[in-house]
Amino acid sequence: MILQFIFLFTEVQSISLKFKIPPGQQQCIKDNVSQNTLIFGQFESSTLLYTFTLSIVNQQEIENIIAEYSSQVIQQFHHVMQESGEISMCFEVDDYSDIATINLFYESGAEVYDQDQLAKKQHVLNINETLQQMEQLQQEISREQLLIVDREQKRKGSFVDIQSKIIGFAGITFGLIIIVAACQVIYVRRYVVYKKLA
DSSP states (O other): OEEEEEEEOSSOEEEEEEEEEOTTOEEEEEEEEOTTEEEEEEEEESOSSEEEEEEEEETTSOEEEEEEEESOSEEEEEEEOSSOEEEEEEEEEOTTSOOEEEEEEEEEEEEOOOGGGSOOHHHHHHHHHHHHHHHHHHHHHHHHHHHHHHHHHHHHHHHHHHHHHHHHHHHHHHHHHHHHHHHHHHHHHHHHHHHHHO
């Protein structure tokens, strides 16, 4: 028969348990532990005829045995969770043993991080250099935008100037045409009068 104690921890918590296991029996303590969490424990057994198994069942329901101990009166264990899952601490007493008394201390919930993944001074310096480069690029882009706006304004000004010149040239041309037409009319009239007199 397997006796199970189920503990759900959300913060750093510690437990101390003392329990007895009859010969040929097994008792398990289970805990759901999140990723990057350190689990630590120590137990003391009144008999050497036992087997302790620390195993983990991940979210894919795959069980991995982390450690097995036996024939030790006092034993410590620890493990850092690479992914979330359920840990199981099982004590099984041999059929030829007396009733075993187990004193268990267990702690979980302390978050552990890989030092290689933490931000280092060099990483911060690289980030600062990248930010400076981005600022320089932004300034260059702003200058290019100002140049583009200035060119557009000059282009608009030159276009307005050309329009003014075209209008002026058209006005002068139209005036010359009117003058030439008036001169032709005067000339024709004088020629007709001259013919009549002749």
